[in-house]
Amino acid sequence: xxxxxxxxxxxxxxxxxxxxxxxxxxxxxxxxxxxxxxxxxxxxxxxxxxxxxxxxxxxxxxxxxxxxxxxxxxxxxxxxxxxxxxxxxxxxxxxxxxxxxxxxxxxxxxxxxxxxxxxxxxxxxxxxxxxxxxxxxxxxxxxxxxxxxxxxxxxxxxxxxxxxxxxxxxxxxxxxxxxxxxxxxxxxxxxxxxxxxxxxxxxxxxxxxxxxxxxxxxxxxxxxxxxxxxxxxxxxxxxxxxxxxxxxxxxxxxxxxxxxxxxxxxxxxxxxxxxxxxxxxxxxxxxxxxxxxxxxxxxxxxxxxxxxxxxxxxxxxxxxxxxxxxxxxxxxxxxxxxxxxxxxxxxxxxxxxxxxxxxxxxxxxxxxxxxxxxxxxxxxxxxxxxxxxxxxxxxxxxxxxxxxxxxxxxxxx
Amino acid sequence: xxxxxxxxxxxxxxxxxxxxxxxxxxxxxxxxxxxxxxxxxxxxxxxxxxxxxxxxxxxxxxxxxxxxxxxxxxxxxxxxxxxxxxxxxxxxxxxxxxxxxxxxxxxxxxxxxxxxxxxxxxxxxxxxxxxxxxxxxxxxxxxxxxxxxxxxxxxxxxxxxxxxxxxxxxxxxxxxxxxxxxxxxxxxxxxxxxxxxxxxxxxxxxxxxxxxxxxxxxxxxxxxxxxxxxxxxxxxxxxxxxxxxxxxxxxxxxxxxxxxxxxxxxxxxxxxxxxxxxxxxxxxxxxxxxxxxxxxxxxxxxxxxxxxxxxxxxxxxxxxxxxxxxxxxxxxxxxxxxxxxxxxxxxxxxxxxxxxxxxxxxxxxxxx
Numbered sequence: 020x021x022x023x024x025x026x027x028x029x030x031x032x033x034x035x036x037x038x039x040x041x042x043x044x045x046x047x048x049x050x051x052x053x054x055x056x057x058x059x060x061x062x063x064x065x066x067x068x069x070x071x072x073x074x075x076x077x078x079x080x081x082x083x084x085x086x087x088x089x090x091x092x093x094x095x096x097x098x099x100x101x102x103x104x105x106x107x108x109x110x111x112x113x114x115x116x117x118x119x120x121x122x123x124x125x126x127x128x129x130x131x132x133x134x135x136x137x138x139x140x141x142x143x144x145x146x147x148x149x150x151x152x153x154x155x156x157x158x159x160x161x162x163x164x165x166x167x168x169x170x171x172x173x174x175x176x177x178x179x180x181x182x183x184x185x186x187x188x189x190x191x192x193x194x195x196x197x198x199x200x201x202x203x204x205x206x207x208x209x210x211x212x213x214x215x216x217x218x219x220x221x222x223x224x225x226x227x228x229x230x231x232x233x234x235x236x237x238x239x240x241x242x243x244x245x246x247x248x249x250x251x252x253x254x255x256x257x258x259x260x261x262x263x264x265x266x267x268x269x270x271x272x273x274x275x276x277x278x279x280x281x282x283x284x285x286x287x288x289x290x291x292x293x294x295x296x297x298x299x300x301x302x303x304x305x306x307x308x309x310x311x312x313x314x315x316x317x318x319x320x321x322x323x324x325x326x327x328x329x330x331x332x333x334x335x336x337x338x339x340x341x342x343x344x345x346x347x348x349x350x351x352x353x354x355x356x357x358x359x360x361x362x363x364x365x366x367x368x369x370x371x372x373x374x375x376x377x378x379x380x381x382x383x384x385x386x387x388x389x390x391x392x393x394x395x396x397x398x399x400x401x402x403x404x405x406x407x408x409x410x411x412x413x414x415x416x417x418x419x420x421x422x423x424x425x426x427x428x429x430x431x432x
Numbered sequence: 433x434x435x436x437x438x439x440x441x442x443x444x445x446x447x448x449x450x451x452x453x454x455x456x457x458x459x460x461x462x463x464x465x466x467x468x469x470x471x472x473x474x475x476x477x478x479x480x481x482x483x484x485x486x487x488x489x490x491x492x493x494x495x496x497x498x499x500x501x502x503x504x505x506x507x508x509x510x511x512x513x514x515x516x517x518x519x520x521x522x523x524x525x526x527x528x529x530x531x532x533x534x535x536x537x538x539x540x541x542x543x544x545x546x547x548x549x550x551x552x553x554x555x556x557x558x559x560x561x562x563x564x565x566x567x568x569x570x571x572x573x574x575x576x577x578x579x580x581x582x583x584x585x586x587x588x589x590x591x592x593x594x595x596x597x598x599x600x601x602x603x604x605x606x607x608x609x610x611x612x613x614x615x616x617x618x619x620x621x622x623x624x625x626x627x628x629x630x631x632x633x634x635x636x637x638x639x640x641x642x643x644x645x646x647x648x649x650x651x652x653x654x655x656x657x658x659x660x661x662x663x664x665x666x667x668x669x670x671x672x673x674x675x676x677x678x679x680x681x682x683x684x685x686x687x688x689x690x691x692x693x694x695x696x697x698x699x700x701x702x703x704x705x706x707x708x709x710x711x712x713x714x715x716x717x718x719x720x721x722x723x724x725x726x727x728x729x730x731x732x733x734x735x736x737x738x739x740x741x742x743x744x745x746x747x748x749x750x751x752x753x754x755x756x757x758x759x760x761x762x763x764x765x766x767x768x769x770x771x772x773x774x775x776x777x778x779x780x781x782x783x784x785x786x787x788x789x790x791x792x793x794x795x796x797x798x799x800x
Contacts, residue, residue, distance in 0.1 A: 208649060247646040328656055334648040340672055388731055392680035398716040408718040
């Protein structure tokens with residue numbers, strides 16, 4: 020690291036201070052936001068950090084002029100944070116950044132218009148990312164990681180600042196999404212509920228007013244919550260919204276949405292085309308889709324086992340497991356079709372032992388009682404129309420539409 | 433709710449008093465082959481040792497004797513009533529175990545040093561002294577209490593049930609945190625699989641998810657090795673069968689594989705699943721072929737003598753044919769879910785669990 024000379028360091032710091040106060044007085048949010056975007060690791064920020072670490076007495080420079088000292092409470096911790104960041108002390112960097120952010124919010128409150136929202140977004144993003152890194156540092160030192168949790172509390176405060184009648188309220192959704200990311204990472208998703216309630220029920224918010232990008236992210240996360248709770252119609256609505264409004268060039272984002280939307284659609288009886296799975300690299304679903312098409316229970320079980328870790332991690336495993344009933348429906352339908360070809364007059368009577376045999380071919384060893392159980396479930400849930408004659412161990416299918424399609428509705432519970 | 437608040441304080445959520453710290457206790461798995469007519473002598477793996485309930489915490493003389501088997505009688509004693517005990521006047525019979533130590537020696541000594549002893553664990557009320565007979569395993573205690581409280585149908589129990597469940601959840605959560613903090617990459621703790629399975633079994637009902645973390649989310653935190661364990665495999669199967677209503681496999685699997693503690697948690701669901709089965713069968717079966725109760729009882733793993741009253745509890749009529757066989761006519765419109773805590777019907781294949789629980793009790797239940 021080439022150290023600057025004293026004069027050079029002085030120049031860099033004063034330059035920065037000027038940029039900061041000019042940006043504020045000109046309401047130039049683009050320039051302002053760049054000044055604390057640590058994660059960009061821009062050369063100018065890094066060289067400023069070097070200068071600060073060398074100069075060591077930046078506070079004196081801040082106090083030198085009214086132009087800078089009016090922002091003293093904001094700038095001093097910001098400098099400290101940048102210095103620690105440069106030295107790799109992320110826990111210290113986080114602490115100072117939080118102080119900076121708090122001071123900034125106080126000032127932000129006083130600015131009537133919403134000119135500085137972009138800068139606020141940058142702060143919200145940076146504080147989250149910095150907290151994650153600080154927690155990693157804590158964990159690696161055997162200490163308990165709690166900075167991300169603290170960042171969450173800070174962002175709740177920011178949310179409160181934005182949740183008012185003025186023009187700043189359109190920023191609330193961005194902050195909400197940062198909170199979602201924090202809660203999902205920490206595993207405390209139940210905390211999402213209170214922000215969701217504020218966004219969706221407070222009269223000051225009009226969802227359509229929010230920036231499109233934020234709406235997509237919001238629907239993605241709330242859609243995922245619906246998937247976890249297995250509310251498939253609601254999950255379908257939200258994730259589909261995210262998909263249709265997502266920038267088509269953002270293929271990584273589309274893939275993330277599809278990763279959750281596909282299991283939801285499958286649960287509603289809607290299958291994706293193979294090209295979709297290929298285009299977005301979601302081939303882990305290929306065998307699941309095939310199993311549904313073929314009524315191949317063995318294939319479904321195999322697919323779940325093969326990708327078990329991945330499905331568990333994304334949280335869709337339990338959803339995919341439940342597709343079993345639809346696979347059984349398809350299998351029974353195929354048996355019916357074969358029987359119809361052989362002898363149409365008797366096709367609507369399915370002997371349980373025939374179904375048992377078909378399952379044996381699939382290497383699924385089930386006895387008559389278990390198959391009877393499955394058939395009563397299929398009938399009860401309207402996946403099969405008909406009735407079961409226990410004495411003769413025969414399923415008697417309705418002559419009309421014995422295998423109703425789901426058509427976008429979830430299986431009856 | 434002063435008293436329950438005080439009672440609550442008696443339980444401190446001390447992580448080391450959970451199962452992970454115990455090399456000395458054997459697995460809680462209870463194999464039906466080991467069962468013999470007198471559970472008290474042969475059930476090594478029933479590790480529950482009830483606490484002494486005297487006010488001063490005096491212990492019987494021979495606690496150091498490994499053959500010592502404390503007996504628990506419910507004594508109505510307002511001062512020393514702990515969570516999980518029944519109200520005065522309710523006799524529930526005695527639970528008898530054979531393992532002498534609920535809490536391993538090392539942990540006991542540590543807690544004595546740190547003065548981390550709940551009131552009922554104290555020897556002669558001394559906060560610095562306990563004994564092997566008094567120091568408890570919180571998790572196992574709460575699970576068995578949970579089961580016992582379910583089966584004592586008194587309505588005044590419900591606040592106890594709630595508090596007990598709360599403590600059980602808290603204890604499990606801190607146990608899991610301990611596991612997660614101390615994992616090395618390729619090993620898991622001896623009992624971790626079974627104790628993780630409890631969480632799954634306690635959340636079979638997806639309705640509870642609205643208030644808490646969903647199971648899908650919880651699974652993300654569980655190490656892959658644990659997820660693939662027999663105990664978790666069992667719990668996940670039970671979960672799948674329960675949520676999809678696959679009653680036959682649910683009953684067969686539970687009967688074949690549940691450990692004693694797992695069964696304590698599952699038991700309330702057994703009758704719920706049976707009722708579901710009856711409603712499905714009533715709905716789907718051919719009207720002209722009434723379902724023989726003999727077959728139904730085998731299907732639902734119940735005693736035939738219980739099957740009729742169960743159907744009636746579900747609001748359905750039964751009839752007898754000319755040969756005296758009992759039948760369930762189908763397509764009845766009066767099905768209703770049996771309300772409240774109804775009679776506990778044993779599950780064929782697991783009567784040994786129930787016998788050890790109910791050995792001489794007056795709790796409403798069926799004996800063999």
